[in-house]
Amino acid sequence: MIEVLSSTSPSYSLDGSVVTIGAFDGLHRGHLQLLKEARAEAERRSLPLVVVTFDQHPMRVFAPDRAPRLLMGPLIRHRLLQSFGVDVLYLLHFDQERAAQPPAEFVEQVLGDTLSAVAVYVGENFSYGANGAGSIADLEQQGTSLGFTVHGSRLLTVGEVDDSTPLEASTVVSATLIRSLVQEGRLDLANLLLGHPFGLEGVVVSGDRRGRTLGFPTANVSLGDGFVRPPDAVYAGYTYLSEQRYPLAISLGTRPMYYPDGGARLLEVFIVGADEDLYGREIPVLFVAKLRDQQVFDSEAVFRQQMERDVQDAVAAVEAWPSCSF
Secondary structure: OEEEOOOOOOOOOOOOEEEEOOOOOOHHHHHHHHHHHHHHHHHHHHOEEEEEEEEOOHHHHHOOOHHHOEEEOOOHHHHHHHHHOOEEEEEOOOOOHOOOOOOOHHHHHHHHOOOOEEEEEEEEEEEHHHHOEEEEHHHHHHHHHOOOOOEEOOEEEHHHOOOOOOOOOEOOOOHHHHHHHHOOOHHHHHHHHHHHOOEEEEEEEEEOHHHHOOOOOOOOEEOOOEEOOOOEEEEEEEEEEEOEEEEEEEEOOOOOOOOOOOOOOEEEEEEOOOOOOOOOOOEEEEEEEEEEEOOOOOOHHHHHHHHHHHHHHHHHHHHOOOOOOO
């Protein structure tokens, strides 16, 4: 089980660790490449692998209105990091004080005093400290005195993932690129570059219970602000309940069948094979593929028939999804 710690928690230190530092939004294939390198070193040294990241995007402190929408929440991030073999997630609280911290002080405090790093893995474009003034060269120099080595991992390109996509092969795989693909509804490409399904998460809340009258009781998932969302549509996906995976028929939208003038934008999921009371529980919703656009039907009978097809198509899409540990 991954251990999640915060820099605001009581005093914490390790006797040695292999560390990787970054934003890790989305945990895409480029991040996975970095984590694999660090994981191999941690196993070779029989030390814990620690991921260091901020507890919020820095832009949320400096310019909240311009902060990018994130690709994942903590529930999905923790599950993914655990599946990648990470032992400790160390969350740095980001505020004005942290933003002003000199690079050398950051390294000594976090990598030295707290984590006792022996090896540090970062992307080749890594910078740190106040105004991003610290470079990999600076990190290497300080590592020499503190007793750790530094490894700058080359950035992954789209062509290295799949050279048959319509994207420019030399484009670097990044959270910014994947964020745009999700928002444009290009879920197949987004999931390809992620290496796992894009996901949202939230708490199940009470709805209008109309799905029960149609024979498809749905769970309404309340979504927090600040996260990327795909366009309104019906999707196939899956969730986890008590560590078991269940297929989902997902509806994201304003329910034009019942609110032709526009209702509240909701995320509703029909969980195939489960009938649990989920009110108040937080669940992940992983998006595998788009099934169709939102539609208005001539009658509830026709709508019910379409929902039956949606469920069948969702199960088939999930079964066809490439096997992965998440």
